[in-house]
Amino acid sequence: MSSTSSGPLYEEICGVDFSNHEWRTPPTVGVIPELKIRIENCHRILRTTFGHSNYKGKQKEIIEAAVAGRDVFVLAPTGMGKSLCFQIPAAAKQSGMTLVISPLLALMKNQIEGLRRKSVPVASLTSDTPPNEKEEINQALMSGRPKIRLLYTTPEKLPRPDFMKLLRIVYNKGELNRLVVDEAHCISEWGHDFRGEYRRIGIFRQNFPDVPVMALTATATPSVVDDIISSLQMKGCDIFVHPFNRPNLYYEIRYTSSSDELSKMAEICDYICGLHRKRGKVSCGIIYCRTKKTCDSLSGYLRSKGLASRPYHRGVAKGTLAKTFEEWSIPGGSESGGIDVVVATVAFGLGIDKGDVRYVIHYDIPKSFEGYYQETGRAGRNGVPSKCILYYSREDLSEVRRWVVDSHSSRVQKAEDLRFPAPSQRSISSLEKLSQYAENTDVCRHISICRFFGEDIDDKDAEIVKQYCKMMCDVCKYPEKTKRRKETLGAAPLEFRTVPSRPSANAAICDTHSTGWNDNGKRIASAMDQRLGNGSSAAKKHKITEYSKPLVTKPYNSAASLSKPFKAPSMNGRSSLAVAAPKKVVSSSSSRSSEQRQTQNGPPSRGVKNSEAQLRLEKDSTFGVELGSDSSVLTSSQDMAKNSELDAIPDLVLPDVHIEIEDPSSGKVPVAIRRTAVGAIRQTIHRVFTRREELWGRLKKIPNIDTRYGNALHLAS
Numbered sequence: 253m254s255s256t257s258s259g260p261l262y263e264e265i266c267g268v269d270f271s272n273h274e275w276r277t278p279p280t281v282g283v284i285p286e287l288k289i290r291i292e293n294c295h296r297i298l299r300t301t302f303g304h305s306n307y308k309g310k311q312k313e314i315i316e317a318a319v320a321g322r323d324v325f326v327l328a329p330t331g332m333g334k335s336l337c338f339q340i341p342a343a344a345k346q347s348g349m350t351l352v353i354s355p356l357l358a359l360m361k362n363q364i365e366g367l368r369r370k371s372v373p374v375a376s377l378t379s380d381t382p383p384n385e386k387e388e389i390n391q392a393l394m395s396g397r398p399k400i401r402l403l404y405t406t407p408e409k410l411p412r413p414d415f416m417k418l419l420r421i422v423y424n425k426g427e428l429n430r431l432v433v434d435e436a437h438c439i440s441e442w443g444h445d446f447r448g449e450y451r452r453i454g455i456f457r458q459n460f461p462d463v464p465v466m467a468l469t470a471t472a473t474p475s476v477v478d479d480i481i482s483s484l485q486m487k488g489c490d491i492f493v494h495p496f497n498r499p500n501l502y503y504e505i506r507y508t509s510s511s512d513e514l515s516k517m518a519e520i521c522d523y524i525c526g527l528h529r530k531r532g533k534v535s536c537g538i539i540y541c542r543t544k545k546t547c548d549s550l551s552g553y554l555r556s557k558g559l560a561s562r563p564y565h566r567g568v569a570k571g572t573l574a575k576t577f578e579e580w581s582i583p584g585g586s587e588s589g590g591i592d593v594v595v596a597t598v599a600f601g602l603g604i605d606k607g608d609v610r611y612v613i614h615y616d617i618p619k620s621f622e623g624y625y626q627e628t629g630r631a632g633r634n635g636v637p638s639k640c641i642l643y644y645s646r647e648d649l650s651e652v653r654r655w656v657v658d659s660h661s662s663r664v665q666k667a668e669d670l671r672f673p674a675p676s677q678r679s680i681s682s683l684e685k686l687s688q689y690a691e692n693t694d695v696c697r698h699i700s701i702c703r704f705f706g707e708d709i710d711d712k713d714a715e716i717v718k719q720y721c722k723m724m725c726d727v728c729k730y731p732e733k734t735k736r737r738k739e740t741l742g743a744a745p746l747e748f749r750t751v752p753s754r755p756s757a758n759a760a761i762c763d764t765h766s767t768g769w770n771d772n773g774k775r776i777a778s779a780m781d782q783r784l785g786n787g788s789s790a791a792k793k794h795k796i797t798e799y800s801k802p803l804v805t806k807p808y809n810s811a812a813s814l815s816k817p818f819k820a821p822s823m824n825g826r827s828s829l830a831v832a833a834p835k836k837v838v839s840s841s842s843s844r845s846s847e848q849r850q851t852q853n854g855p856p857s858r859g860v861k862n863s864e865a866q867l868r869l870e871k872d873s874t875f876g877v878e879l880g881s882d883s884s885v886l887t888s889s890q891d892m893a894k895n896s897e898l899d900a901i902p903d904l905v906l907p908d909v910h911i912e913i914e915d916p917s918s919g920k921v922p923v924a925i926r927r928t929a930v931g932a933i934r935q936t937i938h939r940v941f942t943r944r945e946e947l948w949g950r951l952k953k954i955p956n957i958d959t960r961y962g963n964a965l966h967l968a969s
């Protein structure tokens with residue numbers, strides 16, 4: 253997969269039946285004068301608005317395909333300049349709007365600020381947008397001719413009927429230019445599991461079939477590409493695949509066995525100071541840690557040694573984070589009044605774009621291979637050689653593996669509770685591949701990374717290896733030393749043992765690495781899998797070793813109990829935070845079970861409109877990132893409908909309580925947010941029941957009422 257592929261070539265490469273895709277030939281510039289003008293406009297915008305003299309990578313081809321009205325899929329490495337592939341065509345248009353779906357608020361913010369600095373009319377509609385700005389945007393959309401060239405929003409916002417209605421007005425005036433799905437791998441990675449709205453973006457194509465769609469990502473294996481294309485219902489799709497290799501990055505694994513954190517910190521400090529000395533000036537970098545606590549202590553340590561370092565994680569106040577980001581963005585670091593190093597969780601990940609990052613250090617093992625690639629991708633974005641160091645110990649691997657397995661188990665539990673298909677085991681498989689990558693001292697790191705993403709590379713051919721790596725990894729540069737260093741590893745290698753689990757409905761995308769592309773254009777079992785003894789059959793057998801206990805939310809007893817360690821609301825324990833009542837609980841004296849009723853009446857409605865209480869819970873996600881989920885709404889209308897006793901109450905109209913949570917996955921929700929949530933629920937219940945005294949009395953008499961509602965009622969009294 254060393255060259256761009258598009259149209260039929262991709263079909264050959266993937267060995268997939270794309271018979272329903274209308275492959276079209278590239279536009280012949282000059283044949284259609286209007287198209288030629290549009291393309292020239294884009295070139296002009298590249299120079300004047302974005303200040304670049306030439307296109308980078310395949311930007312030119314991508315932009316030309318886009319302005320010709322194609323559906324376009326871009327699979328390109330971190331730092332290639334994917335954003336410009338949709339920003340330029342959007343900004344070059346004299347009228348009309350491009351809708352951009354982005355998974356992270358931070359990522360949106362970054363891009364929006366950049367575009368505003370360039371005077372491109374841009375806006376965002378998310379839970380962060382102030383009400384007056386929301387109103388302005390809604391008015392602009394209602395006019396059908398918004399002046400906004402790019403409107404950023406979240407996958408959760410897109411399928412909402414009110415938003416769809418506004419888009420239809422714009423569409424009817426011919427002003428809806430394109431849908432862009434940035435970081436499209438999230439469709440496949442998260443959509444199946446915990447951000448289900450990602451799977452509903454395809455609704456756009458059903459409603460606006462002739463509006464072109466563009467999907468972009470840096471991290472997708474071939475099967476994930478298929479999944480994204482079919483989920484977005486892309487047709488006649490031009491697929492641009494860039495090589496994954498980042499030749500200017502030097503990859504190094506530092507093997508450790510000691511738990512002496514102080515010496516690890518001292519080693520990092522020595523490395524940074526040494527780099528400053530060698531280069532004769534300060535160098536900027538990022539250090540990724542798994543926990544907020546480690547970020548704080550490492551950053552404090554570096555500061556105590558005279559380095560301009562700051563921690564960056566969701567535990568830091570928003571204003572301080574913004575200031576850190578601003579100072580970090582100053583080119584030249586502390587020598588120009590900025591800071592040199594950010595010690596961060598993965599909250600500082602996707603979309604962080606600073607050219608002069610000379611090193612990325614992973615203090616702990618990341619949770620996935622994709623995460624490792626994304627995070628190391630923050631280095632060397634201006635093309636200058638930069639270093640990526642991963643601290644690896646088997647003890648740490650055990651810890652992160654336990655975390656990944658636990659979080660997978662809670663997703664399995666969640667899926668079982670909701671009778672959703674079992675989530676894919678990709679996260680576990682991805683961590684396993686990362687550990688194999690780190691443990692391998694025979695294969696060039698660049699080649700291992702590209703193989704992970706499906707490239708078929710013959711590493712026995714020295715010429716080919718040279719194309720990927722010019723002594724830019726520890727394995728190629730210091731083969732013997734690297735092998736010796738690995739001997740310092742402590743405990744025996746961790747086995748990812750297998751236990752049976754129920755079959756996954758996502759089996760097709762479960763094993764991300766069972767396929768790849770070869771020179772003959774056929775999809776094959778990944779060479780990396782074969783090399784590592786994980787041929788497709790072995791990979792299929794791969795299962796997790798154990799399930800942890802399901803995550804259950806503590807019932808509310810008192811405000812004081814909230815200060816105790818608390819598990820975040822999972823779907824099976826969500827009612828302490830979410831009460832979204834059905835629009836109307838219809839009178840029924842039947843004692844049929846809720847399941848019987850559900851089968852006869854279809855699934856219960858999800859009441860999420862006209863929120864009486866709306867609040868947003870923000871926290872690090874499972875992966876520690878700030879998710880831009882506008883409203884991963886937890887509604888308990890299903891629970892309510894299940895409760896036959898409640899159904900016995902005549903004509904009870906309950907308001908919807910709409911609680912928006914930035915991330916529905918497990919983790920800790922800060923006490924203050926929990927208190928606000930409980931307060932909102934209390935007020936709403938109180939409002940309803942004090943108006944209907946007789947209901948209040950009757951509800952309290954129900955003997956078997958679910959304790960969760962009982963608690964809520966107790967709260968309201």
Ligand SMILES: Nc1ncnc2c1ncn2[C@@H]1O[C@H](COP(=O)(O)OP(=O)(O)OP(=O)(O)O)[C@@H](O)[C@H]1O
Nearest residue numbers: 304306307308330331332333334335336470603605
């Ligand atoms: N044609 C160009 N010439 C020079 N620099 C460019 C060009 N296009 C983009 N860049 C620069 O490349 C850097 C990376 O761009 P961008 O953030 O769009 O990359 P990306 O592919 O989206 O990366 P990631 O996946 O890591 O977010 C930016 O600093 C951008 O200004």
